[in-house]
Amino acid sequence: MKLAITGGTPQFETQLERRFGRCAYFIIVDTETRAWESFPNPAAEARGGAGTQAAQFLANQGVEAVVSGDFGPNAFTALDAASIQMYSAQEGQAETLVDDFLAERLARVTGSTGLAHHGGGRSQGGRRR
């Protein structure tokens, strides 16, 4: 199956990036052959809706499962609609996370784990009272 891991750099040795929607790269691995490819996340710099855009990208790639740190409510809803299974990890290299995934050592995510941010580009616009 096709497994995506959110990474900070485009190598198989990359450390897990805990933000799903705004990770720099997706490492997409074929869990049978361990063949892998990395893709820059098109949503990394999105003004808003990073979670939904990233989810759409993975769905278009035919990904069936994804490992990250946190999944916001919009990302969760979109990934869930695409029947992409979500797994959460604290840290680790993409390479070793594949083993963890295969050995069923990762926690399955069944609900949103983070808050919606409504756009990194607007983060300065938060209320300052």
Next chain:
Amino acid sequence: MILTVASGKGGTGKTTVATSLALAIADISPVLLDCDVEAPNAHIFLQPQFDQRREIGLPIPEVDEVRCTGCGRCAEVCQYHAIVVMGGKVLVFPELCHGCGSCTLQCPEGAITEVANLLGVLEAGPAKDGIHFAQGVLNVGEPMAVPVIRELKQWHPFPEGHTIIRDAPPGNSCPVVETIQGSDFVLLVTEPTPFGLHDLRLAIQLTQELDIPAGVLINRDGIGDDGVEEYCRKSGIPILMRIPLDQRIGKAVARGEALVEAFPEYLPQFRELYAQIQSLIDSRLEDALPQAMGPRPSDGAKAGRL
């Protein structure tokens, strides 16, 4: 005249100043618009009787599943990623949608229609001393304040021709930009502290970017340091009024009393403030007249900004 009371930093006294200014010039029946739609509170001080109400919505897409082929064009054209297509099924995220209508226009099957997503309400009515009052109230949990502010500005439940005072939200982000746009003058309320100065500088940059004249009111004068004063002197921003730190004022405001009602001795100062703002706007208009007919030779450098 349209005058916006803004601040940058929150909690400096925007509403205290806006409501007292409105009361001070109540003889000319000003309009007060509370544009802080996430937490409007000017009504506490001016006690309007709301007799007009309008609901504000954004047009969001609704997909006819029978006609939809799941082609994904809507998701491709959405700049806000408010719509995704997963396995041929369309999912709409209303809180991300800006209501631009691109998906509806681009759908090759004509499967998308627009329905209203309620964002909040506008309310208006007469307030104390003949002040015309209106406010926007954004629904709780709704992130999009700008459309509500835009509608509030365009709403005219009152007779035309009155001075308008807009009470802005805190910060320097989109809702503040929307509130300030179209004003003749921005009164920036600050406190003389490093925090006040930091946000005041951003607010001044914003007014300069929008090319709207600004002046400063220092609230809680006497605390902090000279930073605000020095900055205003250097950048040529006039300090129009000062309100000293006075616990009695804080207590009165906390009881829901307007500053000039609790302390009528401030009335002349607010009237003077209004007169000063009016003359600053007038002198700017006079300055602008010759320039409108072509740059004066001595003004070559400045003319570049036009």
